[in-house]
Amino acid sequence: MAVGKNVEDIQLEQDYFDNAMDVHRAKIEHRDGSYGSVATAADRRALKTGYDKLTPLGEDSAVAFARMTLEDGRTHYIGNTLISDNQEILVINWRTRVASRYYESSPEDPMSVSWKRAFDTRGNRIESLQDTLLAELREKIEKLPGKVHVDDALLNSLSSSRDGTMRDIVRTIQAAQNKILRTDKDTLLVVQGGPGTGKTAVALHRASWLLYQYQDSLRPEELMVVGPNPAFTKYIKDVLPGLGDQHVVQTSIQQMLQRDLKVRGIETDYVARLKGSAEMADVIAEGLNDRIKRPTGPLRIRRRNSASTINLLPETVTEDIESLRGEYYGIGREKLKERIIEHCAAELAGVRGDAALIVDPRSVDSEVNKLWPQLSATQYVRELFGSKIRLTSAGGKHLDASSIEALYRPVAERISDEPWTVADLGLIDEAASNINPRQDEWEHIVVDEAQDLSPMQIFALRRRSKNGSMTLVGDIAQSTGPFARNSWSDIIDGIRMNAPVHEATLEHGYRVPREVYAIAQELLPQAAPDIKAPTIVREAQAEPELFVVAHTQVANEVAQVASHHSAKGRFVGVIAPAEQWDAITAAFDGLELQWTDSSTGGLGRSINLVTPESSKGLEFDAVVVVAPQTILEQDNGARLLYIALTRTTSRLDVIAPSGEIPAIIGDAFKHVTVIDEPELEEYEDVEETEPDPGFGGLDDELTITASSRASTPSPTPADIQAQMNFGKPFPRSRSQATNESLETESIELNKWEEDLVERNAGYLLETLQGFYQLRLQRRIVEEVLKRL
Numbered sequence: 001m002a003v004g005k006n007v008e009d010i011q012l013e014q015d016y017f018d019n020a021m022d023v024h025r026a027k028i029e030h031r032d033g034s035y036g037s038v039a040t041a042a043d044r045r046a047l048k049t050g051y052d053k054l055t056p057l058g059e060d061s062a063v064a065f066a067r068m069t070l071e072d073g074r075t076h077y078i079g080n081t082l083i084s085d086n087q088e089i090l091v092i093n094w095r096t097r098v099a100s101r102y103y104e105s106s107p108e109d110p111m112s113v114s115w116k117r118a119f120d121t122r123g124n125r126i127e128s129l130q131d132t133l134l135a136e137l138r139e140k141i142e143k144l145p146g147k148v149h150v151d152d153a154l155l156n157s158l159s160s161s162r163d164g165t166m167r168d169i170v171r172t173i174q175a176a177q178n179k180i181l182r183t184d185k186d187t188l189l190v191v192q193g194g195p196g197t198g199k200t201a202v203a204l205h206r207a208s209w210l211l212y213q214y215q216d217s218l219r220p221e222e223l224m225v226v227g228p229n230p231a232f233t234k235y236i237k238d239v240l241p242g243l244g245d246q247h248v249v250q251t252s253i254q255q256m257l258q259r260d261l262k263v264r265g266i267e268t269d270y271v272a273r274l275k276g277s278a279e280m281a282d283v284i285a286e287g288l289n290d291r292i293k294r295p296t297g298p299l300r301i302r303r304r305n306s307a308s309t310i311n312l313l314p315e316t317v318t319e320d321i322e323s324l325r326g327e328y329y330g331i332g333r334e335k336l337k338e339r340i341i342e343h344c345a346a347e348l349a350g351v352r353g354d355a356a357l358i359v360d361p362r363s364v365d366s367e368v369n370k371l372w373p374q375l376s377a378t379q380y381v382r383e384l385f386g387s388k389i390r391l392t393s394a395g396g397k398h399l400d401a402s403s404i405e406a407l408y409r410p411v412a413e414r415i416s417d418e419p420w421t422v423a424d425l426g427l428i429d430e431a432a433s434n435i436n437p438r439q440d441e442w443e444h445i446v447v448d449e450a451q452d453l454s455p456m457q458i459f460a461l462r463r464r465s466k467n468g469s470m471t472l473v474g475d476i477a478q479s480t481g482p483f484a485r486n487s488w489s490d491i492i493d494g495i496r497m498n499a500p501v502h503e504a505t506l507e508h509g510y511r512v513p514r515e516v517y518a519i520a521q522e523l524l525p526q527a528a529p530d531i532k533a534p535t536i537v538r539e540a541q542a543e544p545e546l547f548v549v550a551h552t553q554v555a556n557e558v559a560q561v562a563s564h565h566s567a568k569g570r571f572v573g574v575i576a577p578a579e580q581w582d583a584i585t586a587a588f589d590g591l592e593l594q595w596t597d598s599s600t601g602g603l604g605r606s607i608n609l610v611t612p613e614s615s616k617g618l619e620f621d622a623v624v625v626v627a628p629q630t631i632l633e634q635d636n637g638a639r640l641l642y643i644a645l646t647r648t649t650s651r652l653d654v655i656a657p658s659g660e661i662p663a664i665i666g667d668a669f670k671h672v673t674v675i676d677e678p679e680l681e682e683y684e685d686v687e688e689t690e691p692d693p694g695f696g697g698l699d700d701e702l703t704i705t706a707s708s709r710a711s712t713p714s715p716t717p718a719d720i721q722a723q724m725n726f727g728k729p730f731p732r733s734r735s736q737a738t739n740e741s742l743e744t745e746s747i748e749l750n751k752w753e754e755d756l757v758e759r760n761a762g763y764l765l766e767t768l769q770g771f772y773q774l775r776l777q778r779r780i781v782e783e784v785l786k787r788l
């Protein structure tokens with residue numbers, strides 16, 4: 001429904017926008033603070049706390065992105081910041097409660113909103129309007145039961161091209177997202193949602209909303225956003241500043257723990273699992289406790305500037321030590337020093353002056369060091385790993401002989417040469433928190449991709465939180481790595497403090513088009529049987545394609561397809577298992593393509609090479625997934641492949657070496673291209689076999705397509721069928737072509753299908769003749785292919 005899309009309406013709105021921008025600029029310029037009566041308490045507080053909250057709108061910003069008119073006739077313009085002209089509010093902030101109605105009102109529950117208008121703008125210039133009359137929309141929806149309503153503004157936003165940095169969604173936040181992001185601050189909010197349901201977007205907009213709503217108790221510097229890796233942090237870094245929230249700390253879990261250590265070591269999942277396990281907290285504590293020794297003889301403390309010593313009885317010091325064991329290690333050590341000085345003072349009763357000045361501090365330090373050594377966290381962990389005796393003693397019931405063997409690592413010559421691993425960082429952090437109390441506590445922590453956290457990382461986050469106020473978002477179906485899990489329960493149990501827990505689910509998939517998700521969804525029963533698939537809201541512009549190519553041609557095909565997308569201006573992600581990288585990078589270089597290795601910490605603007613694991617959270621206009629079977633065979637392979645297949649906003653191409661097409665997804669593709677391997681000479685080496693009587697020409701039911709690779713031993717018809725059909729008829733409706741039907745039916749093909757037949761007929765003919773001496777006419781082979 002259009003409530004005024006004509007030129008006059010746009011002009012009237014433009015006048016309003018121009019006036020509001022003038023007012024805003026004047027306010028920023030003069031900073032007079034006279035905002036008169038302002039809509040909400042939060043707005044008033046924002047004004048009181050100064051102009052910092054009223055982020056000046058940039059040159060490329062509009063004063064508003066939406067307008068809503070209530071049933072009583074009141075109208076609100078909604079934008080990124082409040083604009084008020086003395087007594088009149090011109091634009092309300094999207095974070096206010098009033099504005100929430102814009103997002104939450106729906107045809108089913110209009111919330112007294114009569115109609116809404118979304119503005120398309122370039123800078124502050126209005127280019128078009130989209131109006132929604134809620135009552136009219138309700139009628140439409142009633143006629144289309146079961147359909148998800150997606151308005152034009154959302155569709156435009158979802159189908160727009162990506163460029164490697166995430167954008168805000170403030171114009172099109174959906175009702176369920178809006179509700180979740182406005183959850184009370186002092187909550188442990190856990191948001192589960194399938195790929196592309198907007199978890200990251202919701203988490204970031206929640207951060208922005210919290211900063212506005214709780215501006216008295218939450219400063220940007222007290223809010224931390226933690227992502228899974230540096231590339232992800234780069235990907236999201238512009239959203240909060242774009243919303244006007246400049247000083248929020250955004251980091252990755254590794255960076256949060258890293259301090260100034262260099263992570264150079266790698267380790268197996270087994271060792272990472274061991275180091276990240278909750279039991280290691282006890283091992284770390286016990287190992288520190290082991291470093292504290294009782295004296296075996298009297299302590300001799302030298303007097304300052306004197307050769308004489310004061311002797312303290314070992315029993316006295318032992319008593320002190322035992323009473324201080326419960327303290328933080330570093331604090332206990334300081335207190336022991338104080339006690340020793342006090343004992344010295346008591347021994348010197350009658351000597352005038354401060355005991356601390358009478359005893360030699362170096363002597364106290366050196367005696368204490370023998371009993372309670374001064375240790376940094378890194379030094380302690382290094383020495384723990386470097387000694388099987390220490391590991392055995394600290395490990396207690398938690399570590400068996402093989403775990404100790406796995407953890408043991410001879411100390412490097414210098415501490416800076418130590419091959420620290422990612423999992424070590426959690427242990428060092430744990431040790432540091434046993435040595436001294438933490439100084440940095442956060443009012444609120446947002447964690448993205450939280451489903452993969454190790455217990456050690458969970459503890460590290462928990463101790464950085466002031467009272468448990470956190471937002472965790474993630475997807476159990478995408479949980480991979482050493483701590484892949486099937487539910488949120490252990491994370492919630494490990495991280496919760498005083499704040500109540502609120503679990504929410506996002507149910508609508510915005511990123512991935514229906515045709516693409518149909519393929520990924522095949523993996524869900526295997527990846528996460530208890531997780532419900534999201535409801536997808538839009539269709540693809542093009543069908544996903546499966547390319548079946550000879551092993552030797554995989555990298556070249558990847559480069560060709562990536563180059564094709566890039567030439568069309570698409571932002572491309574090539575998601576390939578690590579073992580394919582050398583060949584692919586050589587093929588990229590061969591075609592002189594510009595590409596970026598995402599493992600270097602960021603994404604480039606055209607083609608990006610990413611592993612399935614590190615593609616988590618990212619998205620591209622076009623995704624090329626390479627060697628799906630290899631991905632599937634990795635640990636948590638079904639989840640990794642699910643992740644890889646759900647990174648696209650539009651195009652998906654899967655490139656599989658022939659014979660390595662996972663049956664689980666193979667059937668789901670409607671478009672399959674088999675690329676010829678032209679060197680049929682290869683086949684000359686293959687021993688000729690008798691034609692298989694079971695593959696007796698076209699009188700039999702044919703369910704094959706073609707095979708593009710000779711292998712040794714020679715493939716049987718069943719092999720060919722398995723390679724091409726994944727063991728099942730494919731596609732089902734067109735799989736059973738008989739001789740009879742060949743004679744009678746005339747098949748209409750579109751251009752794409754004709755091309756496919758043309759490309760494959762010659763090859764199939766040669767293969768059938770070469771392997772099985774079947775003398776067939778090309779016409780017949782073409783007809784078979786047409787029916788497939």
Ligand SMILES: Nc1ncnc2c1ncn2[C@@H]1O[C@H](COP(=O)(O)OP(=O)(O)OP(=O)(O)O)[C@@H](O)[C@H]1O
Pocket residue numbers: 154157158167168169172173174177193194195196197198199200201202475478510511616617618619646
């Ligand atoms: N309400 C919305 N309006 C416009 N775009 C949206 C909306 N919600 C989500 N999107 C877009 O959908 C895409 C996916 O969102 P996001 O990355 O937040 O999903 P996610 O659930 O974190 O996905 P994943 O699990 O794959 O990391 C993004 O491009 C995001 O901008």
